[in-house]
Amino acid sequence: MLDRHHPVSDKDREVVIRVRGIEVGFGDKTILKGLDLDVYRGEILGFVGASGQGKSVLTRAILGLVPKRAGTIEVLGHNLDELSPSERRLMERRWGVLFQQGALFSALTVKQNVQVPMREYLSLSERLLDELAMLKVEMVGLNPDAADKLPSELSGGMIKRAALARALALDPDILFLDEPTSGLDPIGAGEFDELIATLQRTLGLTVFMVTHDLDSLYTVCDRIAALGEGKILAEGTIETMLASDHPWLRAYFHGKRARAALADDA
Numbered sequence: 001m002l003d004r005h006h007p008v009s010d011k012d013r014e015v016v017i018r019v020r021g022i023e024v025g026f027g028d029k030t031i032l033k034g035l036d037l038d039v040y041r042g043e044i045l046g047f048v049g050a051s052g053q054g055k056s057v058l059t060r061a062i063l064g065l066v067p068k069r070a071g072t073i074e075v076l077g078h079n080l081d082e083l084s085p086s087e088r089r090l091m092e093r094r095w096g097v098l099f100q101q102g103a104l105f106s107a108l109t110v111k112q113n114v115q116v117p118m119r120e121y122l123s124l125s126e127r128l129l130d131e132l133a134m135l136k137v138e139m140v141g142l143n144p145d146a147a148d149k150l151p152s153e154l155s156g157g158m159i160k161r162a163a164l165a166r167a168l169a170l171d172p173d174i175l176f177l178d179e180p181t182s183g184l185d186p187i188g189a190g191e192f193d194e195l196i197a198t199l200q201r202t203l204g205l206t207v208f209m210v211t212h213d214l215d216s217l218y219t220v221c222d223r224i225a226a227l228g229e230g231k232i233l234a235e236g237t238i239e240t241m242l243a244s245d246h247p248w249l250r251a252y253f254h255g256k257r258a259r260a261a262l263a264d265d266a
């Protein structure tokens with residue numbers, strides 16, 4: 001993780017995700033209205049905004065899961081609209097996604113879930129698939145015996161870890177996390193944040209994290225981007241957010257919960 005109190009100047013850093021002028025809507029409702037955003041290599045970017053503003057929509061648009069009406073999205077230097085199907089598959093191997101609900105296949109064990117992307121994108125022997133899956137299971141702090149369990153036998157925190165192991169299955173460069181700590185108790189959420197920070201550091205990941213969790217923003221995010229009215233209202237360090245005059249940012253970052261998070265971090 002970068003030292004968020006002494007960030008490198010933005011202009012010197014490699015942009016891993018570059019979003020320009022993106023517009024996304026459904027029917028006559030426009031959600032994203034010409035949004036620009038840069039995500040830099042090796043950072044944990046926290047993406048915040050009031051409920052329903054389009055945080056998940058932006059994530060899905062970057063991943064190509066919802067269509068955009070205008071704008072460009074470049075990932076790792078490639079315009080996603082210009083990729084051939086085979087280049088697109090290669091790109092999909094370079095990002096891992098942890099959706100909000102974990103979204104594990106309920107009929108598959110943890111190990112089998114982790115192996116789903118491996119089977120889809122790689123051609124490996126069963127022995128190697130097993131070894132790699134066990135490595136991922138251990139990497140996210142699960143006991144080896146969790147590997148043969150079904151999702152229904154796991155706690156909420158274990159499900160998140162298993163889903164994270166699956167997101168890391170193909171050794172991605174970029175990790176997308178949609179509200180990773182939602183539904184976890186504060187201790188579980190803190191442990192999960194620590195895990196994300198450790199994995200980011202050891203694996204050199206770039207992390208795009210949609211979150212409502214102020215503790216996460218204070219403790220693990222290098223930079224924050226705030227979404228509102230279809231655009232980025234502000235982006236920068238937590239200090240930038242705290243200095244913003246925007247009414248929603250003031251309410252969010254100076255509210256009672258924010259003060260509690262700040263006290264914990266001090």
Ligand SMILES: Nc1ncnc2c1ncn2[C@@H]1O[C@H](COP(=O)(O)OP(=O)(O)OP(=O)(O)O)[C@@H](O)[C@H]1O
Nearest residue numbers: 026031049050051052053054055056057058066212
């Ligand atoms: N496939 C879809 N069809 C129609 N409307 C959609 C679709 N996906 C999202 N929306 C709408 O887009 C808006 C933004 O939704 P989104 O889930 O991105 O919000 P969010 O900022 O992630 O909210 P939350 O913090 O509550 O998760 C909502 O009004 C939602 O109803």
